[in-house]
Amino acid sequence: MLGKNRIVLLSLALLAVVVPSGIGQSRAQIVDCLVASVDGQIITLSDLKIIDEFIFHPSPGVALAPNQLLEKVIEMKIIVASAKTEATVAAEEIDQAKQTIFLTLGEERVKQRMFFYGLTAKDLEPYLREKLLYEKIIASRSNQRVNVTLREIEAYYSEKYLVEQQVKSLPPQPLIEILPTIEARLRQEKVRRQLEEWIAGLKKQAIIRLYQDCLHYFERGGLCPT
Numbered sequence: 001m002l003g004k005n006r007i008v009l010l011s012l013a014l015l016a017v018v019v020p021s022g023i024g025q026s027r028a029q030i031v032d033c034l035v036a037s038v039d040g041q042i043i044t045l046s047d048l049k050i051i052d053e054f055i056f057h058p059s060p061g062v063a064l065a066p067n068q069l070l071e072k073v074i075e076m077k078i079i080v081a082s083a084k085t086e087a088t089v090a091a092e093e094i095d096q097a098k099q100t101i102f103l104t105l106g107e108e109r110v111k112q113r114m115f116f117y118g119l120t121a122k123d124l125e126p127y128l129r130e131k132l133l134y135e136k137i138i139a140s141r142s143n144q145r146v147n148v149t150l151r152e153i154e155a156y157y158s159e160k161y162l163v164e165q166q167v168k169s170l171p172p173q174p175l176i177e178i179l180p181t182i183e184a185r186l187r188q189e190k191v192r193r194q195l196e197e198w199i200a201g202l203k204k205q206a207i208i209r210l211y212q213d214c215l216h217y218f219e220r221g222g223l224c225p226t
Contacts, residue, residue: 033214036070038077039206045214046117047127048073053113055127057104066218070210076134078202087136089129097128141198146190153182 036043052069064072098121102110114120157175161182165172172178 033217034211035214035218036074036211037209038074039081039208041077041081043070043073043077045217048215048218050117050119050124051127051131054101054105054110054124055131057101066215069218070215074208075199075203076130078206079137079199080130080133082202083137087133087140089132089136093132094125094128097132098124138195141195142191144191144194146187146194148183148186148190152186153179156182156186 032044032046034042035045035048048066048070051073052063056064056069056072101124105113114123154175157178161178162172
């Protein structure tokens with residue numbers, strides 16, 4: 001969860017942003033509102049909807065709840081802002097990501113939704129770049145080398161592995177045989193904890209403002225009405 005010590009909850013902040021319907025077109029006007037800001041970077045309701053539909057493009061039944069989605073976007077912005085020199089994204093990678101969107105969601109569906117938001121494929125590029133940078137930074141952090149001692153392996157073997165095998169009514173393997181598996185598991189857990197602690201530290205340093213009233217429009221399934 002987002003740390004509470006530097007988060008400010010604010011009432012609805014409507015932005016003076018109106019997307020007009022084109023001449024002879026039936027697209028409804030949209031008035032946007034501010035969902036959050038992260039160290040001065042704003043996240044609007046339309047940003048959140050666009051990221052949800054096009055960038056994360058979840059499968060049916062696995063979509064994030066609005067608060068979870070917002071937390072993920074905030075995390076993404078904090079990490080990219082703090083480590084922006086660690087990775088770069090090539091134009092070819094962005095083009096490939098755009099193609100993936102069309103293949104995953106279907107060309108007709110993508111065109112309909114882009115028309116609704118008044119977007120072109122070019123407009124998706126900043127969102128895709130941020131997500132790709134975030135994924136590269138996380139991957140880099142996840143691949144960092146961590147040490148696992150023999151004492152830690154022995155403790156895991158006696159305190160967890162043997163208990164697990166007993167619960168499953170299975171004979172335990174000798175430590176020497178299961179050692180590589182335990183070492184890999186402990187290393188993975190250490191990397192995960194270090195990553196979580198790093199992200200938590202970044203969030204604690206960030207100034208995050210949340211506009212809950214605006215987020216309610218997302219929960220109701222739409223953008224702010226005109």
